[in-house]
Amino acid sequence: MKSKSLFSMLMFSQIKFYLSLCFLLFIGTKTFAQSPELTVKGDDAEKVRMSQLKVNVKVVGNIAYTTSEMHFFNSGTRQMEAELIFPLPENVSVSRYAIDINGKLREAVPVNKNKGKQVFEAIEHRRVDPGLLEKVDGNNFKTRIYPLMPNGERIVVIGYEEELSAFDKDNLVYQLLSRYPKKLDQFEINVSVLGASAEPAVNGDSEKEIVFSKWNQSFNASIKKENYQPSEKIVFKIPVQQNVPSVVTQNVGGQYYFYGNTFVEGNKMFKKSPASIGLIWDNSLSCKNRDLKKELDLLDAYFQKIKNTKVTLYFLNYTFEKQKEFVISNGNWAELKSILQNTKYDGGTRFSQISFENQDEFLFFSDGLSSLSENLLPKTKKPVYAITSSVSADFAFLNFSSMKTGGNLINLNQINAETALDKLTNVNLKFLGIKENLTLTDLFPMEGTSVSGNFSFSGISLNPKNEITLLFGYGNDVVLERKITLDAATQNTTDINVEKLWAQKKIANLELEYAKNADEIELLGKKFGIVTKNTSLIVLETVRDYIMYDILPPAELRADFDLIKKQDQDRALAQQKNNWGSIESYFKGINAWWKNNVTTSPAALAKYKKQKANETIKGDPDAVLTIDEPVGSAPAMSVVEEDNAVYNAPKIEEIKDKKVASEEVVYVGYARMTTNSSQIIARDGDVQQKLQGRVAGVAVDTRNETVSSLNYSVTDTLTFDSKNKDKIWNPDRLYLKALASAPKEKQYDLYFELRKSQERNPSFYFDVAHFFYNQGDVKKALQVISNIADLGLENHQLYKTLTYTLRQWKDYDDAVFTAKQVAKWRAHEPQSLRDYALALEDAGKYQAAFDELVKSLEVNYYGEMSGQYEGVEDIILMDINRLMSEHPGLKTGKLDKKYLEKMPVDIRIIMNWNQMDVDLDLHVIEPTGEECYYSHKNTEIGGRFSKDFTQGYGPEQYLVRNAVKGKYQIKTNYFGESTLTENGPATVMLEIYTTKAGKVSRTLKTIQLGKVKENETLAEIVW
Missing domain, CATH: 2.60.40 (Immunoglobulin-like)
Known part of the structure; x- marks a missing residue:
């Protein structure tokens, strides 16, 4: 029987946890998100909280150095994991990161972003606690807190420096907004101002509590509270000498x-009032929570200033659509304002769709994050004013776009209303x-x-x-x-550190054109320890880890690092591998199988079927406790081999619970579970082994032959229609029932109501998108599914889900983009490069697809990750073979001629999935009744199974060269997800290739699975 990896078994027993911690710190008038938001999945959500926050601020001239020390406490009985995602203001980056290792803070060191990700994931599988801080889309940063042990605490330190903006010519201003949903055990702020011309002034409610005192050449103040919930804004005005640089x-x-x-x-130079304005309003999901009041107040002030103009409104999300023209007369814009106030925010963002018409100027309200296309510079000679109130934004892109067109970036987080209006009405x-x-x-x-x-x-x-x-x-x-x-x-x-300040300014300048300057940005980031788009900060547990992965450690470990390296000159670095090294052995295996050319005569087939029918189960008759059909069994689906087969809507069927002796019965393999006894009876030893690790919280006790601590329930049913139609996840969700019962013209409005409680749930968008798709509304389906791109920053697992669906629905251009993004973020994963290659093939870019497949065999990864990546060669070889056969004339110089040998097969089935820490198995039951899967890889009719993946994304593959007539059932066993972020359930993509008369037909199916399942039918092929 198959045994799961220790990693998967341990992770599966944990509660899934997602923490999005955003700090809102206003420095100058800049906004840094600093109010924590804690989201926990599971019964112990309230057990995890921030217990202490200590902020130290040192102001020298107009530079503020801020360090936040955050303590996270887990009062529960389960080990937890957290992820911090937080934005920083324009042109500011993290330059210090530390976490506690064995009770002592350890400073991070810079590393290439891709290498840092690989090292982190390799070491993570040893169950130790490395730390990694990365910059993701826009000016957002993320890190992980793991493990949060029961009744334990972890400490994270984040530091950065930035320039204070001038409040006026006489004062700089520092504002701290500290609002927290729960009380902190300890809250502390220490401020030191060096070189100020006079004592800083304190405004707000804390004026009486905060007193600056002078000591030597600095002014100092501090606040210390216990059992305190900060909920106020603190403002410091720092005097400067007038007109003295x-x-x-x-x-x-x-x-x-x-x-x-x-x-x-x-001197101000007034610009000519525009006779026409193009107002581009980003109403994608990521812009839903921006500061609408600030934006509308700016528009109101602008229209009152210019009085008369014509405004053309455009909505930008997954599409770019012209809405209506409005005539503004004497500053009256009530109709336009009403529409903006009631705008619905939905879908991902595609800046590539923007078309600039002939207007005098454009007002572009957006966060600058294009989740479904590249950030393209505006193609217009008219000024573009980029306006953002989003804390999480791509300031560099917005700034460069406006600068290149003669407009301005108006960052409403950074400037007041008067300055913002000045930028709109004057030539700056x-x-x-x-x-x-x-x-x-x-x-x-x-x-x-x-x-x-x-x-x-x-x-x-x-x-x-x-x-x-x-x-x-x-x-x-x-x-x-x-x-x-x-x-x-x-x-x-x-x-x-003036040199470091210079480096930060240079990096900010270079990031305006990141693609052109990526190498130089990385060099600067590594040299100065600044987090950039391609430089991260990493913390490792042991000195030998730094040596193994060739990463220079922090100063505290340098002596040990140098000593060990000197004494152990022959110590090997972590082994670098790629799939190319084992490609020949995989090719020999496939080629030998193919040349064996197994055929099955009708007589032999009949004899085999008869033999299977006469087989009986030997041994204890109680070993298999099957009483009735398994709960939730679903009707089957036939896949008819047609060119470009298109799937239609499945029927939504209600699951009917089955009862035996007043007990709800669920069948798990060969065992029975009853809900009122909370036990699984399993007398057979093989059954006990089969159950071990398959169900969350299940432990097998072989002494009394029972399995206790049950945590299992009837889950989702997959349904098909009878005519080779689209198979989707049919989770019997209440929101789907509500949509189905609503009048068609009201369904989209109802979707927004239902979304209020499901906004961060990827499965909700997956379900609803398929609902609209199955009604024939492809445009609305694509709009809804595109929301998944806006749910996470650089979340490759969500983007894989999106890629699978876009490919199935033949939205090939968008699929190429999403697959390319994953390939960029996960350049060390052969599976991600394979996904990109197949998307390129869909889009008709056959040579690029071929080159990407070859590249997927060449990528380097650390040997500790072999379980995730080794074995994909089997699948890629057949991809290359099929691609060359279907598209002759490809340039194949990178391949040895022996790999060009054609190996056509009648049926090829591949199962891919989007999450690394799940265990799924492909099973194919052939017309003979024989089952081909990980522990029975070769069948009588010539079926062949690839490597079994217990870690990583798979894929797993079934091949048969000479298919026999009959039904091929495609099933999966799904042993649950252990990933601890909001990625939703595992998404599976089936690729089914059938060949008749030399012509290949392909069917793609995207399926979302629920929790632990065995023997789940995905599809059937009738040959």
């Missing part, structure tokens, strides 16, 4: 890095560079940057003394100059 320098190897800031206020002052100075280099920000009040700059001087003349103006005309004097002798500082 602040400059600091740092000597690094004879190069003088400098950082300065100055207040720039030029721009930074035009500096007067020629050959002894200055690498000056940032870039030319063309808008200037509004406080302006900071950084660069490198080749001389210890120098003079910079900053130029500002409109268009190409300089209207203002500002001279800055550099003197390393008087401006040198030990309080600020």
Whole structure:
């Protein structure tokens, strides 16, 4: 019998947990999400909470260094896992990350993002606790907290530095918004302000509680509370010397890095009021929770200012649709405002759909996150004003888009209403560079940057003394100059890492064109320990882990690291593998099987069927306790081999519980469970082994032949119609029943009502999308299913689900994009590259598909992950073989000629799934009654089974060269998911290839499974 991996068994017994922790910290007027939101699946949700928060802030000049130390406590009896996802303001990145290892904080070190992900996942399977902090889409960061032991605590430290914005020419401002849903055992804030010209002022309710005291050259204040629930905003105004540019320098190897800031206020130049405006309103799901009031207030102020104009409204989500034209007269925009207030937010985002018509200017309200297409620069010569109130946004893209068109980025989290209106109504002052100075280099920000009040700059001087003349103006005309004097002798500082500030400014500039500058960004990120799109921060448990994976450890471990390396020169690095190394052995196996050319005569087939029918079960008659049909059995489906077979709607059938002796009966393999006894009776030893680890919380006691601690229930039923129609997940959900009973014209509105309690549930969108698809409303189905892309940032498992569905529904262009994203995020996974190759094939890009399949065999992964990736060669070889046969003329130079030998088969079945930590098994019952699966890989009629995957995504494959007439049943055993994020149930994709008269037909099926299941019928093929 098959035994599950220790990892899967342990993880399966845990409660699934998802924590999205967002900190809302306003620095200057910048917003950093800092109010924690805790979401826990399971009965022990209330047991996990943040118990302590300690924030330390040091302000030097206009730079604030913030460190948040967060303590998470699990008062429950189960081991838990958490994920933190939090956004940071524009141009700010995490530069410190630490977690506690064996009770002591350990600092993280920089690593290539892809390598960090591989190392983290490899070590994770040893059940130890590495830490990884990554930057994901937009300016969002995520990390994992694991394990949270019963009655235990974990500590996470996040640090970053950023520039304070000017409140006015006399003051900088620091605001802290701390709102928490539960009380904290301890809450502490310590603030130190160095070099302020006077004592900082405190506004708000804390004015009497917070008192700054002067000590040496700094002003200090602190708050300490116990059993406290922060719920107020604290505002510090920090005085600065008027009209005196602040400059600091740092000597690094004879190069003088400098950082300065100055207040720039030029004469306002009013722009001509636009006669026509294109208002592009992003109403995708990710924009649902943005600050609508701030955006409408800005529009109201703008229309009152310009009075008369014409506005054309466009909605942007999965589609881009022109809504209506509105005439604004004397500032009256009530009709347009009403529509925006009542806009429904639905679907993913495709910026590629935007079409810029002939308007005088465009107002683009969005978070800048395009979940279903590349972020494309606007194709217009008219100014685009990118306006965002979303804390989680791609500020770099929005800023670059507006800058390139002559508009402005208006970040409503960062600027007040007056400044925002000024950016819309006036031609903004721009930074035009500096007067020629050959002894200055690498000056940032870039030319063309808008200037509004406080302006900071950084660069490198080749001389210890120098003079910079900053130029500002409109268009190409300089209207203002500002001279800055550099003197390393008087401006040198030990309080600020000027070189690192320069690096952050350079990275922010380079990320405006990330694809072009990726390599340089990675080098800077690694050098300075800054998290970027391709640089992460990692914490490993032992010194030997750092040595094995060739990662330089933090300072505290360097002595041990160097000593071990010196004493153990021959210590091997972690083994790097790829599938190409074993491709020949897999090819020989398939080729030998194919050349064996098993055929079954009708007489032999009849004899075999008769023999199977006469077989009887030997031994104890109580070994198999089957009394009736299994609960939830479903009618079968025939798959007719047609070109491009299209599936239609299944019928929704209600599951009827079956009762035996007043007990609800569920059959699990060869055992019976009764709900009132909470036991599984299993006298046969094989049955006990079969049950072991198959059901959540089940432990087999062989002494009294019972299985206790039961946690199992009747789950979903899969249904088919009788004419080879679309097989979907039929979970008998109440929301589907509600939709089915509603009038057709009201179903979409009802969907929004039902969504209120299901918004983060991927299965809800999967179900509802299939509901609309089966009614023939493909457009609405695609709109609904696309929401899955907006449920998680760089969530490859959700994107796999989406890719499977898009391929099945023949939305090939979108499937290529989603598959490409997964291949980019998971470049070390051959399965993800295979998915991308098949999507390319769907889209008619056959050569690219072939090249990607070959590439999937070449990717390197660590040997500890062999269980996840090794064995996919079997499937990829047949993909390559089929692709070459169907599309002759491909350039196959990368392959040895021996692999070009054609090996056509009558039936090929592949089962893929989207989650790594689940165990699914493909079973094919042939017309003879013989079952082909992981422990019986070769059958009498020539059926062949590939490697059994107990870890990873599979896939698993069944082949038969000479199919016999009859019915082939496709089944699966599903042993539950152990992943601890909101990815929903496992999604399965079946690929069914049949060949007749040399012509290949393909059928794709996307199926979502519920909980633990055995012997689940997915489809049948009639040959």
